Amino acid sequence: MSTLAIQGLCVSAGATPLVRDVSLQLARGRVLGLVGTSGGGKSLTVLAMLGLLPPALRQTGGQVLRDGAVLAAQQVAALRGAVVGLVQQSPRACFNPLVTIGRHFAETLAAHGLARRAAADRAAGLLAEVGFADPAAVLASYAFQLSGGMLQRVMLALxxxxxxxxxxxxxxxxxxxxAVQAQILALLEQMVAQRGIGVLLVTHDLSVIARLADDVAVMQGGRIVEQRDVVGLFEAPCHPATQALLRTHFALYGEATE
Ligand SMILES: Nc1ncnc2c1ncn2[C@@H]1O[C@H](COP(=O)(O)OP(=O)(O)O)[C@@H](O)[C@H]1O
Ligand SMILES: [Mg+2]
Structure with missing residues (x-):
């Protein structure tokens, strides 16, 4: 089984620990949800998995493993894009407003050695895969001409x-x-079912977890406080942090949303 894991990750800002001894494992074809309240260390964990921590922060412990083998720093960097894709919040901030969407694809694909004509075909194919009926129109657009949901689909295609x-x-x-959230979640489901991609899905929204995740890790104060299968987590949450997340969720959406 193909896996990607992080083991014993610790991240600090100066003397302040922000992520403490976090271990997670992704497997192809499965969705691992990472939940928790804001500031818990979820985004830093994701960035550390790709060796992309901000310069002000230090990784004081832990390693990234591919299929059980520990990777050196440059091997972690080589995973980016090739083995591991990244999709972030606020897609608009991820695009250069001065160049077309087509140019974003051309640069990404050229960096990977694809010739111009082949790159254009590949970009159109990927945009069709994420649900665009007219990929050529999207490739000719600038980010400001597309909605947030469209940009998130473009980011997924990239x-x-x-x-x-x-x-x-x-x-x-x-x-x-x-409505757009539901569309993006359906696309992620499609990526798992059709491509067999393994997903780490970070969210503070338990209805997203209930819909997509096979397993869930709950993060609080930089630690994983509970990690188990999604059904077990909803039926019998053990940690007070998980119980609090579920209470908030059911207060907002009611018991029937599952
Ligand atoms: N560049 C940074 N410098 C200092 N502290 C940071 C930096 N980035 C994040 N933090 C702090 O690390 C903690 C975890 O942040 P983050 O991983 O973004 O949380 P989450 O994604 O769970 O909301 C927060 O307390 C945040 O303020
Ligand atoms: Mg975050």
């Missing part, structure tokens, strides 16, 4: 350029309205 085995999705639906 993340798929090199057929990654894994996708790290950090709050991919947080800034989108409900």
């Amino acid at each position: 993340a798929l350029c090199r057929d990654p085995d894994f996708l790290l999705a950090d709050e991919p639906t947080t800034d989108l309205d409900l």
